[in-house]
Every structure is written in structure tokens, then in C-alpha cells.
Amino acid sequence: MSLELLSVLIMGFGKRLLTLRKEKGLTQQGLSDKSGVHVVQIRRYENDAAQPSLEVIRKLSIALGVTADALVFNDTERGPEDQQLKLQFEAVSKLDTKEREAIKTMIDGVLLMHDAKQYTSRTSN
Numbered sequence: 001m002s003l004e005l006l007s008v009l010i011m012g013f014g015k016r017l018l019t020l021r022k023e024k025g026l027t028q029q030g031l032s033d034k035s036g037v038h039v040v041q042i043r044r045y046e047n048d049a050a051q052p053s054l055e056v057i058r059k060l061s062i063a064l065g066v067t068a069d070a071l072v073f074n075d076t077e078r079g080p081e082d083q084q085l086k087l088q089f090e091a092v093s094k095l096d097t098k099e100r101e102a103i104k105t106m107i108d109g110v111l112l113m114h115d116a117k118q119y120t121s122r123t124s125n
Helices: 003-023 028-035 039-046 054-064 068-072 083-092 097-124
Strands: none
Touching: 003 039, 003 054, 003 068, 028 039, 028 054, 054 068, 083 097
16 A cells, blocks of 8 residues: 555544544543543544554444444445445435345345356356
8 A cells, every 4th residue: 555545544534533533522531531542542543643453443433432434434435336326225225124124135136146156157167
């Protein structure tokens, strides 16, 4: 990974951490107390002076009550790139539980068929 890409990732993390901490009404010391991560490290993460380990991301996400994805990814970095598919997933999220389960079952079936086709083509070659 290039240093430039790494610095963008780190910079994004620090800003997201700062924003989420403030949204939760926590001081840096408060987040430190909840997460067990030293306050100096939290300060370094927010100032983009350090990159957290996976274990630290886990501790911070638990303390903030958010997913690790919320700390690591921008809103536009997750989910389908296809705009039509994105709109369809948004519509599915508004369905009732039984209807969502039916959609999940259909998607699982299509993915299984795809995997079987890939496996079959690999083994026949």
C-alpha cells in the first residue's frame, strides 16, 4: 500500500473518530475510560498521527456503540456501486421482515448457483 493511500485512510479514520466521539457526547478522556485506550493514543488517532490496530478499532467501536465499518469506511465506500442496485437495496430495507427474508433467500440461491458454476468450471478444466 502506498504511503499516500495510507495517509488518506488514516486521515479519514481520525476525522470519523472525532466526529463519532463528539456525536456521543464524549470527551477524549471519556472515550479513553470507556474503551481502555489511553487518552494520548486517542489524541494521536484524532490528529492522524497514528493508525490503530484492529484490536483498538474493536475497542473504540464497542465504546462508541458503532460498527467497525463506521470507524473505518466512508459512507460511499461500502455497498453496491451500481446505482440501480443501491436503490433496490434501499427499497428492500423498507419491506416487512417476512418479505426481506424472502429476498435474502432468493439472493442466497443465486449466489449458491454462481459458486457452483465457478466450482464446476474450475474442476472441469
